[in-house]
Amino acid sequence: MNVLLFLIPIALLLGLFGLAAFVWSLRTGQFDDLDGAAARVLFDDDLPESER
Amino acid sequence: MDGLVDLSGFVRPREDGLNELDFAVEGMTCAACIVDIEQALKKMTGVRQARVNYTNHRLAIAYDGAALDPAEAVETLRRIGYRVHPFEVAQAEERDKEEARYLLRCLAVAGFAAMNVMLLSVSVWSGDAGDMASETRDLFHWISALIALPAAAFAGRPFFVSAFAALKRRALNMDVPISLGVILALAMSVYETIHHARHAYYDSALMLLFFLLCGRYLEQTMRRRTRAVAGNLAALRSPLANLLSADGAVTQVATARLKPGALVLVRPGDRVPVDGTVVKGTSEIDESIVTGETRYRRIGPGAEVLAGTLNFSGALHVSVRAAGVGSFIDEIERLLESAAGAKSRFVGIADRASRIYAPVVHITALATAIGWMSAGASAHDAIVTAIAVLIITCPCALALAVPAVHVVSSGALFQSGVLLNGDHALERLAEVDVVVFDKTGTLTTPEPRVANAEEIPAAIFERAARLARASKHPLARALVDMRGLGLVADGAREEPGAGVLAMLDGVEARLGSAVFCGLDADGVRARAEAQQASAICYRRGDETAIFLLRQTLRLDAAQVVTALRDAGYAVEILSGDSAVATADVARALGVEAAQGDARPSDKLARLEALRAAGRKPLMVGDGFNDAPALKAAYASISPITGADVAQACADALFLGERLQPVADALAIARKSRRLMRENLFMAVAYNMIAVPLAVTGYVTPLIAALAMSGSSLLVTVNALRAARGGILGLMGDEQAAESGAPAITTTPQSHTKDVAA
Numbered sequence: 001m002n003v004l005l006f007l008i009p010i011a012l013l014l015g016l017f018g019l020a021a022f023v024w025s026l027r028t029g030q031f032d033d034l035d036g037a038a039a040r041v042l043f044d045d046d047l048p049e050s051e052r
Numbered sequence: 053m054d055g056l057v058d059l060s061g062f063v064r065p066r067e068d069g070l071n072e073l074d075f076a077v078e079g080m081t082c083a084a085c086i087v088d089i090e091q092a093l094k095k096m097t098g099v100r101q102a103r104v105n106y107t108n109h110r111l112a113i114a115y116d117g118a119a120l121d122p123a124e125a126v127e128t129l130r131r132i133g134y135r136v137h138p139f140e141v142a143q144a145e146e147r148d149k150e151e152a153r154y155l156l157r158c159l160a161v162a163g164f165a166a167m168n169v170m171l172l173s174v175s176v177w178s179g180d181a182g183d184m185a186s187e188t189r190d191l192f193h194w195i196s197a198l199i200a201l202p203a204a205a206f207a208g209r210p211f212f213v214s215a216f217a218a219l220k221r222r223a224l225n226m227d228v229p230i231s232l233g234v235i236l237a238l239a240m241s242v243y244e245t246i247h248h249a250r251h252a253y254y255d256s257a258l259m260l261l262f263f264l265l266c267g268r269y270l271e272q273t274m275r276r277r278t279r280a281v282a283g284n285l286a287a288l289r290s291p292l293a294n295l296l297s298a299d300g301a302v303t304q305v306a307t308a309r310l311k312p313g314a315l316v317l318v319r320p321g322d323r324v325p326v327d328g329t330v331v332k333g334t335s336e337i338d339e340s341i342v343t344g345e346t347r348y349r350r351i352g353p354g355a356e357v358l359a360g361t362l363n364f365s366g367a368l369h370v371s372v373r374a375a376g377v378g379s380f381i382d383e384i385e386r387l388l389e390s391a392a393g394a395k396s397r398f399v400g401i402a403d404r405a406s407r408i409y410a411p412v413v414h415i416t417a418l419a420t421a422i423g424w425m426s427a428g429a430s431a432h433d434a435i436v437t438a439i440a441v442l443i444i445t446c447p448c449a450l451a452l453a454v455p456a457v458h459v460v461s462s463g464a465l466f467q468s469g470v471l472l473n474g475d476h477a478l479e480r481l482a483e484v485d486v487v488v489f490d491k492t493g494t495l496t497t498p499e500p501r502v503a504n505a506e507e508i509p510a511a512i513f514e515r516a517a518r519l520a521r522a523s524k525h526p527l528a529r530a531l532v533d534m535r536g537l538g539l540v541a542d543g544a545r546e547e548p549g550a551g552v553l554a555m556l557d558g559v560e561a562r563l564g565s566a567v568f569c570g571l572d573a574d575g576v577r578a579r580a581e582a583q584q585a586s587a588i589c590y591r592r593g594d595e596t597a598i599f600l601l602r603q604t605l606r607l608d609a610a611q612v613v614t615a616l617r618d619a620g621y622a623v624e625i626l627s628g629d630s631a632v633a634t635a636d637v638a639r640a641l642g643v644e645a646a647q648g649d650a651r652p653s654d655k656l657a658r659l660e661a662l663r664a665a666g667r668k669p670l671m672v673g674d675g676f677n678d679a680p681a682l683k684a685a686y687a688s689i690s691p692i693t694g695a696d697v698a699q700a701c702a703d704a705l706f707l708g709e710r711l712q713p714v715a716d717a718l719a720i721a722r723k724s725r726r727l728m729r730e731n732l733f734m735a736v737a738y739n740m741i742a743v744p745l746a747v748t749g750y751v752t753p754l755i756a757a758l759a760m761s762g763s764s765l766l767v768t769v770n771a772l773r774a775a776r777g778g779i780l781g782l783m784g785d786e787q788a789a790e791s792g793a794p795a796i797t798t799t800p801q802s803h804t805k806d807v808a809a
Contacts, residue, residue: 004188004191008172008195011168011171012168012199015164015167015168016164018164019160019161019164022160023157023160026153026156026157026160031156032105032107032149033105033106033107033108034107035083035106035107036083036086036104036105036106036107038083039083039086039106040083040086042083043086043087045087045090045091
């Protein structure tokens, strides 16, 4: 059962990592405009003129 | 165009030396507009950042104050077809945003903790069936406690705080049983863990919190969205006034800051910002928003003018009598107060349910514990059973049953161009059986339209529109609205009170009064009066045309009235306009019950008579004079172009040029009422089955938590059905964008048309 001593902390750390990522995205305003974000992924404005 | 807007009051300096400005954007119809706006602004020198928020139609720019006058940015966007209005984010909205983030953070923590505790719990359950050593089980329970206790303390705060506040007032609310269930379950679990017991209930407590936070966040999102839209609309109607100082200089100030006695300049085409007395200038004003009367009133020095009326032909100097509130509004407010009592008697389904629910839950749980103990069970078993009862009766399903439907239906309403204003508006709209329309501004378009468009050749119309686009006059705007966006005449010059002229293809063209265009003034006036319209003339060389403008019926008015009658609603018209004009409209729409010359008190009386007869009238109206009637009606809707007072009284507002949203609102409200009832029925049925099981001790807290979550999901999925039909509204938006609809905030197309397409 010694393997648990590694696995449980790893599982918790992964979970905490996910939580931290969520809180970070919340803080940087990524949940402020969900409708816009859905559309922005389709825009080509990050490409140079020639490739649009 | 004269002088650019002064935006200095709205600029916020940033730490890095740049300036920031927020705008509400009008005319965004699809996501492609995001690129248009951002690209156009980023090309301007001095603009460092431009970001559109598509969800709430806002624009934030950061710019170098030395290199750019923000008014130029406004002008640039106007040229590509978007009107933007400077904007000060309201404090209430800022608070809402903070609260949303707070709830999301709580939700994230509860979700994280619930997942990890569940991971440990599942191991314990499968270990129980196998060969898990009791030390390992204790370890897992202790780790669960380590995660669950701080997580619940963090994520449970929204409930704990509200429950505590309620208890302090010696009242009960939904949060009391929730908090009690969570705290008891956790305390019990810690006790069990210390005594090396087989079961702990950390998972139940956390799952409960997670689902409840989901419901609460959804509810909050809906409120926040409505408030954002309301904020935009307030910016669109920007309450600015041109203040005249003693030396004749003009500055723009917020209307609210005007003091009685100050002098205000009202240009032709502007709405009068204040109640006051004309000191200088003559003009014609359109008072239809106040009285419903469609004829213009001639005014000169000494005349009284009311806020909200539209100044047509000449510049006026107005001495402020009262800004914001005036005697006319005072009178209206007096009527409002007498009418206000009627609505507050209404209590929403959810409120009624929760008022009974919380005490019943507590008594049942307490009775269960006492019952088991007196039947000889140990205190431990009795408390575990009582916790199961508390959790299983957790008002999740009940708490979600109504808000979930509300969220989804107000989304569907939003797509149809309807915004909910009052509490329980949806539930009241669903019960309406009579629809009473105001005429001016409601059945008819709020702004005048060209009545004889078909008589005028398209080429002439387009050339006239090129001149009209250069003018600020309200009649010219009617021409522009008919033709949409397009070329603007170069070098156009506006002669105040006369018209606008410019060289078009090498020939001088004029648009304006009959005299200005060299036409027979008496003949034109006679023709206009015969049609109860205003005339605007056009001449380019020998080419002439007369545009007759008046408030025409909304395009789909007849269709909507017919549809309402087919759906079983009685339809009436109550108008402050002359009896003749009202009768004309009633005939065109096939409405028999029509009353003209109705003063505010007459309208109020009619609605009270309807209610006394046991009917549930919906009032649809826009003017100051409709406000008491809107308040007295069982439910009310006002167009977004209506007066502020009317909007404040209405349960819902609708956007756009069409009347269809009114019919949509009624249909969606009826549908959502059905779904709410289904949901409440499901929640009650679930409790009828689950509670006896829990009371008799067949349910552990874990199964209780699972059953509770299951019922919540069922109720939420059922609520989603209210959105069907919202998809059609979306299609409408796109169609409007393709046809290049002019700058109207939203132009939802009628649903029937979409189905046919």
